[in-house]
Amino acid sequence: MTTRTEAPTLVETPDHDGAYPRLSPEQIAALSRYGTRRAVKAGEIVFREGDEHYDFFVVLAGTVAIVQDHGGENRLIAVHGPGRFLGELSLLTGLAAFFTAVMREDGEVLQVPVERLRALVAQDAALGDLILRAYLMRREILIGLGAGLKIVGSRYSPDTRRLREFCARNRIPYRWIDLEEDGAAEQLLQGMSVRPDQTPVVVWHGRVLRNPSPQELARAIGLGESVDDKVTVCDLVVVGAGPAGLAAAVYGASEGLDTAALDAVATGGQAGTSSRIENYLGFPSGISGGELAERATIQARKFGARISVPAEAVALEREDGHYRVRLADGHTLQTRALVIASGARYRKLPVPRLEEFEGNGVYYAATTMEAQLCAGQAVAVVGGGNSAGQATLFLSQYAAPVRLIVRRDDLGADMSRYLVDRIERAPNVEVLLHTEVREIDGDGRLERIVVEDNRAHERRTLGCGALFVFIGADPHSDWLSGLVELDEKGFVLTGVADHAHRRALLLETNLPGVLAVGDVRSGSVKRVASAVGEGSMAVRLVHEHLGTLH
Numbered sequence: 105m106t107t108r109t110e111a112p113t114l115v116e117t118p119d120h121d122g123a124y125p126r127l128s129p130e131q132i133a134a135l136s137r138y139g140t141r142r143a144v145k146a147g148e149i150v151f152r153e154g155d156e157h158y159d160f161f162v163v164l165a166g167t168v169a170i171v172q173d174h175g176g177e178n179r180l181i182a183v184h185g186p187g188r189f190l191g192e193l194s195l196l197t198g199l200a201a202f203f204t205a206v207m208r209e210d211g212e213v214l215q216v217p218v219e220r221l222r223a224l225v226a227q228d229a230a231l232g233d234l235i236l237r238a239y240l241m242r243r244e245i246l247i248g249l250g251a252g253l254k255i256v257g258s259r260y261s262p263d264t265r266r267l268r269e270f271c272a273r274n275r276i277p278y279r280w281i282d283l284e285e286d287g288a289a290e291q292l293l294q295g296m297s298v299r300p301d302q303t304p305v306v307v308w309h310g311r312v313l314r315n316p317s318p319q320e321l322a323r324a325i326g327l328g329e330s331v332d333d334k335v336t337v338c339d340l341v342v343v344g345a346g347p348a349g350l351a352a353a354v355y356g357a358s359e360g361l362d363t364a365a366l367d368a369v370a371t372g373g374q375a376g377t378s379s380r381i382e383n384y385l386g387f388p389s390g391i392s393g394g395e396l397a398e399r400a401t402i403q404a405r406k407f408g409a410r411i412s413v414p415a416e417a418v419a420l421e422r423e424d425g426h427y428r429v430r431l432a433d434g435h436t437l438q439t440r441a442l443v444i445a446s447g448a449r450y451r452k453l454p455v456p457r458l459e460e461f462e463g464n465g466v467y468y469a470a471t472t473m474e475a476q477l478c479a480g481q482a483v484a485v486v487g488g489g490n491s492a493g494q495a496t497l498f499l500s501q502y503a504a505p506v507r508l509i510v511r512r513d514d515l516g517a518d519m520s521r522y523l524v525d526r527i528e529r530a531p532n533v534e535v536l537l538h539t540e541v542r543e544i545d546g547d548g549r550l551e552r553i554v555v556e557d558n559r560a561h562e563r564r565t566l567g568c569g570a571l572f573v574f575i576g577a578d579p580h581s582d583w584l585s586g587l588v589e590l591d592e593k594g595f596v597l598t599g600v601a602d603h604a605h606r607r608a609l610l611l612e613t614n615l616p617g618v619l620a621v622g623d624v625r626s627g628s629v630k631r632v633a634s635a636v637g638e639g640s641m642a643v644r645l646v647h648e649h650l651g652t653l654h
Contacts, residue, residue, distance in 0.1 A: 116167060117182040123241035126187035131231055132162060132214065138224050139216030150190065150205035150213065154309030156326050158201055160221045161190040166211015172203045172251050181251060183208070189235065192242040196402050200309070200326045202252040202277050222406065236402070240395055243275060247472060252277030253325065256292060257304025259284055260548065263315050264304040265463035270318045272473040273370035273377070274327060274413065275394050318369075318414045319433065328413040331366070331435040338362050340646055341429055341439035342639075343417045344580075346373020347632045348622030349445030350400040351639030356443075357407035359643060361650075364437060365409055366429070368416035372397030373447045374577065374623070375632050377469035378491065379498035383520060384632050394471075396632070417446065420585050425653070427618065440653060441646045444588070444596055444613070444620040445639060448577030453486065455544055465550025466571045470495035474570065475502040481569030484553060486541055488512055489630075492574035493523035496533055499572065504532045507566065509555060511540050544571060579624045589614045595626035609645045611638060617649040 117124055127135070141164065144150065150168060151158035161168075163184050170182040170190070181203055184190060190205050195218060216224075225232030246252060255271070257264030259282050271278045283289045283303060290300070296312050298305055306313040308324055322328055340356045342349045345367035356363035370376060378393035401411060419430040420442070429437045450468040452458055458466060467474045470485075475498065483503040485496045488510040500506045508515075508527065515535055516524045527533055536555065542563060543554035553568045579594045589597045598620050599610045611619040621638035623630060628638065 115183065116185040116188075123238050123245060124182065124184070124188060125234055125238055127162060127189060127234075131234075132164075132187070134224065134228065134231070135160075135162060135216055135221075136214060138220040139214050141212060141214050143212050144207045144210070146207055146209045148207045150207065151201055153201055153204045155201045156198075157218075158191070158195065160195060160216040160218060161205070162214040162216070163188050163190070164212040164214055167208045168205050168211075168213075169208050170203050170205055179251075181246070181249065189238075191239065192246065193239040193398065194326075196236070196239060197398070197405070198326055198329075199276075202246060226406075236399070240398060243277070243398075246277035247275065250277070250279035252279065254279050254281060254307040255304055256281045256289055256298075256307065257283060260464060261304060262463065266318075267304055267306065267316070267321065268473060269463070269469075270321065270369070270414075272471045273372070273469075275398065276325065276327070322414060328415070329410045331364075331412050331415055331431060331433075331437060336438070337426055338364050338437060338439040339650065340364070340441050340443065340643075341427075341437050342366070342443045342445055343429060343583075344373065344445030344447050344622065344624070345371040345397075345401075345411060345413065346445060346447050346622055346635065347375050347396070347400070348447075348635035348639035348642075349373070349443065350397065350404060351636040352443045352445060352621065352642050353404040353409040353411065353639075354400060354407065355640050355643040356646065357404055357409035359647070361643070361646070363404075363409040364439075365404065365411045366415040366417060366431070366437075367411075367413050368432075370397075370413055371401045371411065374450075374491070375635075377471055378494050379470060380494055381632055382494075382522060393632075417583050419583055420587055422587060422615070427615075441617040441649055442619070443639070443642050443646070444581075444584070444618065444624055445622045446580040446583070446624050448579045448623045450573065451576045451578060453541055453573055453575070455541055457544055461544055461546065461550045461571075464548075465546060465569065466544065466573065468573055470498050470572050474572070475499060478503050478570035480504065482507070482567050483570040483572065484509055484541075484566065484568050485572045485574065487574030487576075488515065488518045489574060489576070490518075490520055490523060492572075493519045493527060495572050495574060497523070497526055497530065500530050500533050503570070506530075506533045507568075508533060508535045509539050509541060510535065510537050511558060513538050541571070544568075577623065581624055587615060588618060588620075591626040593626075595628075596620035596624050597626050609648060611642050611645055612649075616652075617646070619645055 168184045172179040281289045302314050339361040340363045342352045342365040345365050353365040375393040376397045380390045382390035416432040417429050418432050421428040426438050427442050479502045484507045485492050486509045496508045538559045539555050542556045545552050554565050556563045581594050619642045621642050622635040
């Protein structure tokens with residue numbers, strides 16, 4: 105389809121910290137062997153917002169405008185000139201396109217099918233890393249701009265918070281239109297024939313989804329792969345797509361196992377909510393949990409792993425020497441081996457009115473979404489571990505002051521030294537040791553908290569627009585149906601039981617071929633690096649188990 109519009113001359117978007125690199129003549133020549141050159145006219149659509157499948161394009165001549173809501177608001181995001189390549193992370197992950205690429209003048213492009221691009225970058229690591237790094241940065245830019253789909257709803261609505269949290273956890277670009285604050289919201293709803301009591305709604309590519317479930321929203325934008333009941337028996341099913349589960353999926357698929365990975369919410373697990381992981385081997389400047397999850401997801405899919413999100417495991421059954429994982433939507437998966445990487449759920453503060461403020465002042469993750477909500481306000485972080493420390497430093501860029509509330513006497517008791525040092529140097533961070541939250545209060549949203557010094561037993565009231573809770577988690581193991589042995593706290597026991605006169609493998613449960621890794625495992629070290637190590641090692645043990653079945 106061709107659309108022609110008059111437009112002023114546009115200046116090419118400058119480099120944005122590597123988000124818009126220019127390919128060298130040698131790189132373009134290498135890509136040319138995999139693609140086709142073609143002439144394009146001014147006004148021609150290269151690919152359109154909402155396209156579920158589109159190719160990789162390099163601009164050879166002319167300029168290409170990247171716009172959102174083409175034909176409507178026509179919001180300009182970027183302009184690419186010769187040597188630049190188009191697209192963003194959705195091209196590699198299978199999501200639909202979040203914007204439209206339209207030629208601003210007659211020119212020429214190089215079109216490379218995605219399958220051929222993957223074959224090339226497998227051979228040329230430098231080119232692959234250049235493209236991936238640019239796409240990751242472009243996704244960050246889209247999230248910061250509020251591009252992508254629109255969510256229209258009240259900040260006081262639990263359903264609105266559910267949709268926003270789902271998008272934030274899955275790093276889906278979106279724009280939130282608040283019914284309480286945005287004067288144009290009601291007019292927008294009227295234009296879509298939507299009543300306020302039918303909100304929240306998601307507006308995506310001309311469609312209006314009324315209060316969709318996470319599964320409905322995921323299907324609309326092409327997130328994840330649907331579970332295929334027709335697959336007879338998988339070699340390996342991984343339940344949980346945090347660092348441990350993603351590592352198992354990467355190594356399982358790369359070593360030739362038919363591998364499927366599931367997660368109820370998003371890839372990345374609790375690590376995916378971390379703004380910066382600075383002690384992970386190989387990343388001296390740190391890496392966000394979201395970026396780590398995205399890289400691992402792309403890597404797993406490259407090797408053929410099927411990753412389904414959201415897909416919640418609700419029961420485990422044993423049948424004819426195989427295992428059956430039953431999902432909340434009624435689907436089931438059969439597998440010869442299972443890796444349990446279902447992680448843990450956030451613990452909650454034992455204070456009155458907590459549920460009233462959850463998602464409306466009380467949060468269990470510190471992502472850009474929450475940071476934007478509390479910009480310029482006083483906030484508090486509860487917890488003494490690394491997650492609390494990372495959240496404190498991240499929030500200090502947006503909020504003032506940030507109070508870190510720790511019930512112990514020593515900040516360094518459970519927190520890495522590098523975080524302690526940075527927190528002590530942060531000018532707008534106040535550390536409250538041997539202190540606990542006793543009450544939370546507010547009219548419609550969180551406004552203040554009451555804290556108590558647990559040594560002097562003195563209380564005081566602090567103004568607080570947002571409270572972030574990082575006090576540990578409880579294992580997500582209730583879906584194991586009593587088949588798998590747990591410790592007294594509900595964590596999965598491994599490597600301790602005998603079955604069939606054979607000692608269990610190191611990460612193996614009391615069931616042969618069922619292994620547990622990461623935070624859900626009893627005795628695990630709660631660090632990203634150890635979780636990745638366990639997930640990787642589990643695949644070697646899966647091979648040992650599968651070898652006994654033949």
